[in-house]
Amino acid sequence: VAAAVPAAASDAGGVALCSAFRRAMFRLDGERLRSRSGRKDHLATLEEAAHMVAGLMPCDGPAIVEELCSAVERALNSFDPACTRSVKAAEAFFDSAFRSIDLIGEPLFERMEHAFRSAQNIHELMTSSMRAHLTHSMLDFQESFWMESFDFPSLEESSLVDTERFWSDSAWEMGRLTSEAKE
Secondary structure, three states: OOOHHHHHHHHHHHHHHHHHHHHHHOOOOOHHHHHHHHOOOHHHHHHHHHHHHHOOOHHHOHHHHHHHHHHHHHHHHOOOOOOHHHHHHHHHHHHHHHHOHHHHOHHHHHHHHHHHHHHHHHHHHHHHHHHHHHHHHHHHHHHHHHHHHHOOOOOOOOOOOOHHHHOOHHHHHHHHHHHHHHO
């Protein structure tokens, strides 16, 4: 019986040592995540969160999970969906988080997914709106350029075009003389 007590004590020390190693290896103290999140470095926040979530265990408790998910949610709300690296980092996080969904929980996972989809939807809306605005602006510019440069009447007017207004007889004569001189 006396020999079993030291073995049990050494097993407890080994478990604590293993847990400390895991916590250090996956940086579960959250210091690095907080520093990345504080600098608003979305890419680094997502990469650090993916690394951390891979090392989560039930014994780590809900506080670290909530802190991790809040940092990820903030990063996903403001990341750039047009940046390939950011999208890959987000997808890598979601791959790791999905493997640990029993620790994270579906509500938190869905909250982060919602932030990701919202950022993508806002980006798509802004892009399509900017394209439509650019197209409309270009059409307005072209119409304005041609109307001002040649003083064409508005296409909306129903009157016929008065050739005297555009091209006087003297302009026709100058054009004819110029072409005859070239021949």
